[in-house]
Amino acid sequence: MSYNKKLTIGLACASALGFGVAAWAGPDEDNLVINGEIEIVTEAAAPEHMEYVDTIYSGWRFRSDETQAVQADDFDNPSMIFVETAMEVWDTVEGTEGKSCSSCHNDVESLRGVRAVYPKWNEKAGEVRTLEHQINDCRENQMGAEKWKYTGGDMVNMVSLISMVSRGMPMNVAIDGPAQSTWEQGKELYYTRFGQLELSCANCHEDNYGNMIRADHLSQGQINGFPTYRLKNTKLNSVHARFKGCVRDTRAHTFKPGGPEFTALELYVASRGNGLSVEGPSVRN
Amino acid sequence: MRRVIAVVAGIASFGTAVLADTVAPTEVKFVDGAVEMPLTNQAGNPEEGAILMNKGSGNCIACHQVTALSHLPFHGEIGPTLDGVADRWSEADLRGIVADAKVMFEGSMMPSFYRTEGFIRIGDGYTGNALEGEVEPLLTAQQVEDIVAFLLTLKEE
Numbered sequence: 236m237s238y239n240k241k242l243t244i245g246l247a248c249a250s251a252l253g254f255g256v257a258a259w260a261g262p263d264e265d266n267l268v269i270n271g272e273i274e275i276v277t278e279a280a281a282p283e284h285m286e287y288v289d290t291i292y293s294g295w296r297f298r299s300d301e302t303q304a305v306q307a308d309d310f311d312n313p314s315m316i317f318v319e320t321a322m323e324v325w326d327t328v329e330g331t332e333g334k335s336c337s338s339c340h341n342d343v344e345s346l347r348g349v350r351a352v353y354p355k356w357n358e359k360a361g362e363v364r365t366l367e368h369q370i371n372d373c374r375e376n377q378m379g380a381e382k383w384k385y386t387g388g389d390m391v392n393m394v395s396l397i398s399m400v401s402r403g404m405p406m407n408v409a410i411d412g413p414a415q416s417t418w419e420q421g422k423e424l425y426y427t428r429f430g431q432l433e434l435s436c437a438n439c440h441e442d443n444y445g446n447m448i449r450a451d452h453l454s455q456g457q458i459n460g461f462p463t464y465r466l467k468n469t470k471l472n473s474v475h476a477r478f479k480g481c482v483r484d485t486r487a488h489t490f491k492p493g494g495p496e497f498t499a500l501e502l503y504v505a506s507r508g509n510g511l512s513v514e515g516p517s518v519r520n
Numbered sequence: 521m522r523r524v525i526a527v528v529a530g531i532a533s534f535g536t537a538v539l540a541d542t543v544a545p546t547e548v549k550f551v552d553g554a555v556e557m558p559l560t561n562q563a564g565n566p567e568e569g570a571i572l573m574n575k576g577s578g579n580c581i582a583c584h585q586v587t588a589l590s591h592l593p594f595h596g597e598i599g600p601t602l603d604g605v606a607d608r609w610s611e612a613d614l615r616g617i618v619a620d621a622k623v624m625f626e627g628s629m630m631p632s633f634y635r636t637e638g639f640i641r642i643g644d645g646y647t648g649n650a651l652e653g654e655v656e657p658l659l660t661a662q663q664v665e666d667i668v669a670f671l672l673t674l675k676e677e
Contacts, residue, residue, distance in 0.1 A: 431642050431658065432631045442629065443598055449582040450594040483648035488641040 260452065261445035262296035267514070270309055273403045279510035284410065287441055288455070293511050294463075297444070297454035298520060302466065306518040314395055314464040314516035317388075317471050321396035324389065330380030336393075339377060343400055350401040350513050354502040356414040363417040363502055366394055367473070367493065385493035386476045395462045395471055398515035405512060406459050408505045421503025424496060430487025436504070439481075456481070457508040458501065460517030467520060474501050542661045545636040553624030554612035559634070559661035568663075569670025577658040578667060583630070588674060599630060604676035614671045618664050633659040 267275040277293035285291075295303060305311045325336045325343055340346060353366040364372075367390055371382040383390040410418040428435045439448065440456030447453070462471040475492035478500060482489040490496040543559045558564075572578035574592050581589060583598035609617070616623060621630035636655040644651045659667070 427640060429641050431639055431655070433639065434629065434631075438629050446597040447594070448596045448598055449579070479648065483643065483646055486643050486646060487648075488643045488650040489648040 260447070262292040262454075265296065265300070265303060267293075267295055267303070267307060269307055269402065269514075274512075275403060275514050276405065276510070276512040277514075279405075282506065282509045285507060287437075288507075291457065291508060291511060292444075292455055293508075293514060294454040294457055294460055294519060295514065295517060297452050298518075302518060302520050305466075306514075312464065312516070312518055313469070314462070314471055314518070317392045317464075318396050318399055318516065321392040324393065325396065330374065330378035332377065332379040334378045336373070339373070343396060346397050347400045348404060350398040350515070351404045351407050352409065354408060354414075354417075354498060354505060356409065356412065356417075358413075361413075363414050363498055365474075365493075365498055365501055366397060367475075368498070370394070370397075386473045386479075388470075391462050391471045391473045391476075394473065395516040398462065398513055401513040402515075403512050405510055406505060406508045408502060408509060410502070410506045414502065417499045418502050418506060420496075421499035421501070424500045425503055428485075429482055430485030432485045432487075434485040436481070436500075455507070456504065457511060458504050459508045459511040460514045460519070462515050463517045463519045465519050471516060474504075545634050545657045548619055548634065550616055550620070550623045554610065554616040555619055556612045556615075559615070559619070559664050562662060562665070564662075564665035564667070564669030566666070566669040566673050569666035569668070572659070572663055572667050573670060577633070578663070580667070586674070602671065602674055605674045606672045607675055607677045609671075611668060611672060614668050615664065618659075618667050618671070631658060633657065634661065634664050 262278070265277075267277050269275060275293070275295075277296050279291050281288045281291050295306065305313070309315050322343070328335045328338075336343075350366065353369070354363050356362075357364045357369075360372075367385055370390065370393055371385075374380040375382055383393075408414075425436045428438065436456060439453055444453050444455045458474050458477075461474045461477070463477070464471050473492070475497045478497050479489045479492055490500075541561050543557065548555055548559065549557065570589065573580045573586065573589055580586075580602070581592060581595045583596040585595040585597070585601040585603070587601075587603050589595070605614070613624070617625075617630075619634035620632040621628045622632055634657045636657050639655070642651045642655060643649060
């Protein structure tokens with residue numbers, strides 16, 4: 236682990252001397268209430284296991300007022316078109332077994348709470364699985380249908396629908412018991428300085444959240460808001476697609492979406508957000 | 521012992537090749553984080569250096585504020601401002617910092633711009649694919665010299 240507290244304090248002081256730029260433009264003070272009714276916790280005490288951070292913040296708190304506003308009302312949130320598509324797919328029979336998602340799960344509301352506890356240990360498989368893995372497991376083994384591409388449109392739409400019914404519930408992934416070794420592996424990845432730029436997740440999202448890196452205002456890289464609709468690429472983005480982008484930007488050979496490394500990393504990053512509300516599908520720039 | 525490798529600078533039309541001595545990334549000699557000897561025998565060009573501060577593999581202002589470059593947008597806040605950096609550091613120190621800041625500042629977030637070894641899962645640029653073949657340093661020896669020449673203009677006293 237390359238973390239160095241003294242260094243970070245030194246840097247914070249140093250950047251306070253910069254010209255004309257606010258000393259530490261950390262998270263703003265705004266509150267998020269979606270549709271005037273779903274209260275979203277965007278700031279919470281850090282979970283026990285976090286050694287270097289006292290308070291955790293949703294990425295929403297680091298975005299501009301304009302971007303924040305787009306997420307505050309579902310009529311404005313462009314994700315909702317994709318959620319509607321997923322709602323149709325929810326009831327669509329596919330595969331050799333003649334079933335749809337609703338054949339087994341009835342109303343999608345029955346999955347309220349699921350997003351908040353994934354990634355999760357799967358006893359039968361003997362491994363930690365993401366929500367995407369679980370969805371593909373249902374498709375293959377319950378429906379007899381083709382698996383979806385891990386970061387593809389069908390998948391990210393369905394994950395958005397399932398996240399949406401948990402909005403406002405606290406993220407609460409389990410990191411102990413059988414999940415612990417996977418969690419440890421994810422933690423190791425989080426602090427590894429990959430690529431020719433030798434940057435770890437922690438370099439940007441733990442040591443420097445609140446600071447600008449070129450034109451980007453660094454957040455804590457939380458995933459409670461996923462999938463995120465990004466104004467930049469005008470589509471929904473899944474967790475592993477975001478991880479891939481961040482690792483690629485260190486001039487590194489990335490890992491495969493859906494593979495064991497990103498699954499472990501997702502469990503670890505999700506656990507750093509335990510206590511923040513599920514807010515996906517969210518809006519980011 | 522310093523091994524000097526000869527590189528062909530410019531277009532090597534027969535018989536007119538210009539030979540310049542360049543210190544290879546693996547041969548740079550650090551003393552307390554500083555590098556006394558220039559990496560090439562061609563003096564650094566501060567104007568070229570100023571361009572590299574903004575674009576390409578340098579992109580120093582992604583992390584640093586530089587008032588002399590305030591016409592360029594979006595200076596980062598990760599590292600200290602570089603204003604007055606030539607008052608604080610000698611030419612040799614600055615060469616060392618730009619070549620491999622982690623020698624001067626242990627564990628620094630600043631990338632090592634003139635190093636070719638010791639990376640974990642190095643990629644082929646920003647493609648996300650594995651690098652096949654030789655590692656090129658982020659900056660060439662001459663680019664390091666150009667940037668150092670620019671940094672030496674950043675005086676306040």
